[in-house]
Amino acid sequence: MSVTIHDIRWKASYLQVEYSGEADDHLFLYRVKSKQFVPFRTTLIDDGRYLGQVNLVLGGGREVLPKGEWILCTKIDDDLLTDLDTLLAAKPHLIKRIEHDARRKLPAALREDETAVSENIREFGLSRIAAHPYDMHDIVYDSAVLGRLDNLDRVFRYGKNHYAYAGVFVPKTNVEGRIYLVLDMSFYMRNKTPRRRVGSKRQREKDIFAVVYSMMTRLVPRKQDRILFFKENGDEPTENMAALRQRMYERGMQHEFDIRCRFRNVFAGKQRVLPWLRDLFAIARSKYIFIDDYTPVFNFIDPGDDVVLTQIWHAGVGFKSVGYARFGLKGSPDPYNSAHRRYTYALIGNRYLRTIYSEVFGIEEEALLATGMPRLDHFLDEETGKASRLEMVERYPWAEQGRVIVFAPTFRGTGQRTAHYPYDVIDMDQLYEMCVRTNSYFVFEMHHFIKRRPDIPEEYGDRIFDLSDESLNKLFFIADVLVTDYSSCFYDYLLLKKPVVFFVPDKTAYSLIRGVQRSVDELAPGAICNDFDEFMDVLEHSRYEAVTPHPSSIDRAIERSGLASDRAIDTIIYGKDVPGVCMSSNAHME
Structure with missing residues (x-):
């Protein structure tokens, strides 16, 4: 079964969702904290297309839908919750959620112990799903719906406009990396002094x-x-x-x-x-x-x-x-x-x-x-490049034995405490085989916020390396191609006039949840890979060599001649008018 959401809209206090699917595909809102399902009342529009409605005023019986995050989902049938094998036979994708829950519930020292994880899954896997029998796996969204989420927020004012009840659609990704939507309902009170958070x-x-x-x-x-x-x-x-x-x-x-x-x-x-x-x-x-x-x-x-x-x-x-x-x-x-x-x-x-x-x-x-x-300041000095390359080659002799691919993605999450990278998008077997066929060496250089490093099988250690503790700028001098995603590290690499590949399998999810300031598709100065197979093909056949960077990206990587440190010191400390540093008075008219 699969449900495709074609439209989400509001009509007075009704939340309306237009979707297509089978006759027995019913949509719900589910709140994990209270283990509460609220069903959409569904009517058939035409063959295979339905309109589901929830009246938020009656979402909690004779009260409004309680505050909190409500997941747009389907409900797992009770007859699938008799035993774990039956459940996974019908919904094999749930194993990732079950495994994630098992690791999270174990003590930190046992979370990478596969035996302990397996035992926990067998003992508690079914009961944890039964406690929260919701599923978002088979719900997909039209791009038009995801593209206008910012316009789907709804505010209900009351109490002479001193109070408000608001609904905001929040995009999230599950353990499979799939996008799902949450309706976050909240109550607000007017703040007469917005510079201060009342009661905070x-x-x-x-x-x-x-x-x-x-x-x-x-x-x-x-x-x-x-x-x-x-x-x-x-x-x-x-x-x-x-x-x-x-x-x-x-x-x-x-x-x-x-x-x-x-x-x-x-x-x-x-x-x-x-x-x-x-x-x-x-x-x-x-x-x-x-x-x-x-x-x-x-x-x-x-x-x-x-x-x-x-x-x-x-x-x-x-x-x-x-x-x-x-x-x-x-x-x-x-x-x-x-x-x-x-x-x-x-x-x-x-x-x-x-x-x-x-x-x-x-x-x-x-x-x-x-x-x-x-x-x-000295990045483009010939001596700097030679010294950095010599240092890296002495430390890693394989750097002169084949093509070096440096993978330097940014983190996912809102900041340092939540930073992570979804390593599941990388197939180590395929990656290693590609490296062998093309005589390549693949280097992980993960963002310093990311605590968990890539799990590289021991037998692949002659071609795949984790050098996250090295200086990325020094690695640039042994790299033949840089792979990144939404990071700014390509800014430096472009100065060396070397090719860049952008591996962005979570492009839609990332832009919705983290946010992008500029379009990767429009402005990325290199080959763009939307999935792992495409990524392997681009690297296998060096297709990045045929991609010419967008001129505006090159403009934004221009570094002026001379020392940036001197320009900063002279302007900030000594108050000098250094040419080109400060904005000219007629800059807005250029």
């Missing part, structure tokens, strides 16, 4: 941070010569930070300025008060602060007008949405109290990126300095 624990924390920081700035004078490199998502400086700091020392600025560093990871484990206080004190003492990537402490405090806070963003420009480009999606920034709004300046690779990063950071284009990326 997070708001109380922000208030405390702000008060403490304000006291520090009054009690401790700010050092006008203090430069601080500050990072909150890792214990080491980023390449941009390291390059900019190194250039300061090369110029002897340590004799003129007090250059300090503070790096720690606020996303790792439980956080204590003292480190946060030290963060606040370091900020309160500094005149110039350089950050790279999201720095959550600035959600809580405004550093002040006498501080120059510069985001030296590490990326060029990719396809995934970040910052305010994903406003309204899960994990998007607060419209008022966001770290991004605090920046005095942000560095960008070139002037073509101003519009994009103005949207990302929610700041005016004039605040974006087209300096180039400090980490690329």
